[in-house]
Amino acid sequence: VVLRNALLGLLAAHPRSGYELTRILSRSFAYVWPVNHSQVYPELAQMVADGLIEQRESGPRRKKVYGITPAGRHAVTEWLRQTRPSHDSRNEALLRVFLLWLVSPAEAAAYLRSEMEFHRGRLAELQAIAAETPHAHPAARWSRMVLEWGLRYHSAYIEWLEWAAAQVEREAAAAAS
Amino acid sequence: VVLRNALLGLLAAHPRSGYELTRILSRSFAYVWPVNHSQVYPELAQMVADGLIEQRESGPRRKKVYGITPAGRHAVTEWLRQTRPSHDSRNEALLRVFLLWLVSPAEAAAYLRSEMEFHRGRLAELQAIAAETPHAHPAARWSRMVLEWGLRYHSAYIEWLEWAAAQVEREAAAAAS
DNA sequence: TAAAGCATGTAATCCGTTACATGATTTA
């Protein structure tokens, strides 16, 4: 139901093909909701059957362009207005931190350092996107806000990892002497 | 495979029943990896079949206590050492922010405010846990670190929401005049 | 004795990932 509404949201802005939708989802939405094309195509077919979208044109390479119907537009906005988001979240990297007592302090520190590398890389990616994005047009303001959260999130994560790694490394050094 | 290793990690500390494992997972691990008892029991059965754990005792109310085997201990530590965590994450609440251009600025601001309430509540829960937890024993140091991340995460999230809501509200006020 | 909590399971369904499969068009 989340994928469905994400697609409706994109189509509410303007008509697109399944390929384009997949491409957009795996660019801007990738960090908040990863999607595969193998989910998108069947979902689009189902949404046509449900009257939420309709095929507008067909281009070369058997391309199909879909547009949102009034029923579809109603469905997304009602979803946004009448339902609350789930806050469930899975974070394997953090779950592993719970288990770090199973390995040596040196190995635990190495794990935290490798996580740090990951988040520094992500942060750099987001900074690059922020730098090249002229934030002006309507829907882009919200994208920009999500991007801003991404910058803050990874920065805070890196700080926390530095704090945690410093602690563990201090302890590892003490154990070695 | 994540659930499996989470269970092995808990059993590596000391033997427990499926019920206890479920209870622990839905307390401390709930924020990073939500689990249902309907997943735990079949997984335990499979792990016995795979020789990673074994039934140690049976108590009243047909309780079964499982302990980790050397093979099981080897499996968790190898998982920790030889594999890298997936960083995929789904955040429905954030995905909705991308779609907020579909509703009025007032409605968007209300959404951000309700998210703020949620995160303030979570933060308070975590602060309560932090206050009542004497952080001393071995595996607890890592739990404490995860908890510290939780505190930082929700604080940062609240600050971001305040920043975003202020922006939208300023705009809503301008549109109204 | 009723309610709350302990304790374990199965079944149906949904959602997501990975792999398989095909073919047209553009560009180097």
Add this chain to the structure above:
DNA sequence: TAAATCATGTAACGGATTACATGCTTTA
């Protein structure tokens, strides 16, 4: 003409959620 990119699909599998189902033990 080969490679890259556009473009759309299906199938198998695995993991997670929800609902169904049962029964014992302690406490109020």
